[in-house]
Amino acid sequence: MRFIDEYRDAEAAERYARAIARITTRPWTIMEVCGGQTHAIVKFGVDELLPDKITLVHGPGCPVCVTPLELIDKAIALASRPDVIFCSFGDMLRVPGTEKDLLTVKANGGDVRIVYSPLDALKIAEENLTKQVVFFAVGFETTAPANAMAVYQAAKRGIRNFSLLVAHVLVPPAMEAILSSPNNRVQGFLAAGHVCTVMGYTEYEPIARKYHVPIVVTGFEPLDILQGVYMCVKQLEEGRAEVENQYARSVRREGNLLAQQLIREVFRIVPRKWRGIGEIPRSGLGLAEKYAEFDAEVRFGLADRTVEESSECMSGLVLQGVMKPHECPAFGTQCTPEHPLGAPMVSSEGACAAYYHYGRFRVGGLTP
Amino acid sequence: MCLGVPGKIISISGDDPLTRMGKVSFGGILKEVCLAYVPDAQVGDYVIVHVGFAISRLDEQQAQQVFEYLRQIDELRGLEEGTT
Numbered sequence: 001m002r003f004i005d006e007y008r009d010a011e012a013a014e015r016y017a018r019a020i021a022r023i024t025t026r027p028w029t030i031m032e033v034c035g036g037q038t039h040a041i042v043k044f045g046v047d048e049l050l051p052d053k054i055t056l057v058h059g060p061g062c063p064v065c066v067t068p069l070e071l072i073d074k075a076i077a078l079a080s081r082p083d084v085i086f087c088s089f090g091d092m093l094r095v096p097g098t099e100k101d102l103l104t105v106k107a108n109g110g111d112v113r114i115v116y117s118p119l120d121a122l123k124i125a126e127e128n129l130t131k132q133v134v135f136f137a138v139g140f141e142t143t144a145p146a147n148a149m150a151v152y153q154a155a156k157r158g159i160r161n162f163s164l165l166v167a168h169v170l171v172p173p174a175m176e177a178i179l180s181s182p183n184n185r186v187q188g189f190l191a192a193g194h195v196c197t198v199m200g201y202t203e204y205e206p207i208a209r210k211y212h213v214p215i216v217v218t219g220f221e222p223l224d225i226l227q228g229v230y231m232c233v234k235q236l237e238e239g240r241a242e243v244e245n246q247y248a249r250s251v252r253r254e255g256n257l258l259a260q261q262l263i264r265e266v267f268r269i270v271p272r273k274w275r276g277i278g279e280i281p282r283s284g285l286g287l288a289e290k291y292a293e294f295d296a297e298v299r300f301g302l303a304d305r306t307v308e309e310s311s312e313c314m315s316g317l318v319l320q321g322v323m324k325p326h327e328c329p330a331f332g333t334q335c336t337p338e339h340p341l342g343a344p345m346v347s348s349e350g351a352c353a354a355y356y357h358y359g360r361f362r363v364g365g366l367t368p
Numbered sequence: 369m370c371l372g373v374p375g376k377i378i379s380i381s382g383d384d385p386l387t388r389m390g391k392v393s394f395g396g397i398l399k400e401v402c403l404a405y406v407p408d409a410q411v412g413d414y415v416i417v418h419v420g421f422a423i424s425r426l427d428e429q430q431a432q433q434v435f436e437y438l439r440q441i442d443e444l445r446g447l448e449e450g451t452t
Contacts, residue, residue: 001374001394001395002374002376002414003374003414003426003431004374006435007434012434015438015442019441019442019445034370035370036370036371061370116419116420117402117419117421118420119402119420120420139370139419140370142370142372142423143418143419145421145423146418146419146420146421149402149404149421152386153387192370193372194371194416194418194423195370197372197416197424198423220372223434224434227434227438230441248427248430249427249430249431250372250416250424250426250427251424252424256405256406256423256424258404259405259423262405349371
């Protein structure tokens, strides 16, 4: 397919890998933020093409993985109600709550439906006026324009039996949380190409300056990631800390202004708990005052419910790039995709699931 | 989750900019996609699609940049080796 196949060219990938090896004189640790990039890196073995001095660590960029336990439990409570049709992206169904997951609710007769787009959930609401339709609005900035549009259209068209359980998270505050942590080992970032397609990258410029860290907006194909790594290493070797754009075929510096306008119309910035990390100020989106009636937590009186995270799963360390998935004692033993302890083992973009599926089992075993 | 897939716009329907929809082909598989956020996109353009919404129109010139950059790196190396 166009815009995919050409960026998987093996010969060009090897040329990039050789170029990276030529400019690398010291060890560097680079974090890719987005779960889609993590998946591509492990699937195509991009990390195995890199010189030993370059370590790629995997960031918190899987919204499924960072959604806090308390929101999963709220989703389960809503999905269990007989008057509710609960709509969600498929990834969320097997994320463990305190007692069960959404798939179990569905198996026990709950009306839980997997949708491809929030507009599908809106359509289900229109077709089932005697039911309450709740959409689990999970995602980063990339998904916010779609969810904003669903609410905006619901308001405009008077679809009152539709609401969102909002679990939206924002990337820049999470990057700052990682950089300010005493455990931080990240020296450069590959920023998430589709988040920046929506938001642009001006908000990363102060982060690059403040923490003196290069940030390269990067795409999702193997050649994109290799070029992103090259640009990041080049900055590190030269002592520069700038924001550069590798993914210019999709990302403009100002982003998608129309999409940002609708996000600002429908949402407001709120503090958000991240699973395994804790609360980060100004790191999430909630519905704006004007659209509060579409907030499922308000509609069903769930806003005050809080749940403590279990300490069994070490996903917080994995999500901050402090620990690699296979370094966790539970990896592949107590914790597998069939019986996950935490979300990173569930989602197709979770770092633990990616390592499991592509056979990265051995401790320190990234080389064949 | 932030998966965005490139596809080609085959047809466009609707006049209201907020509900403009298009048929987008992903290697022959057709899907209805909301085009509200890419008002400039026309039939024949490639767009990045995420959860049923086009979030950008792909820039054909910038699309070559990955290969152009690589060519420059290799050329530079050739020059450096030539002078040493």
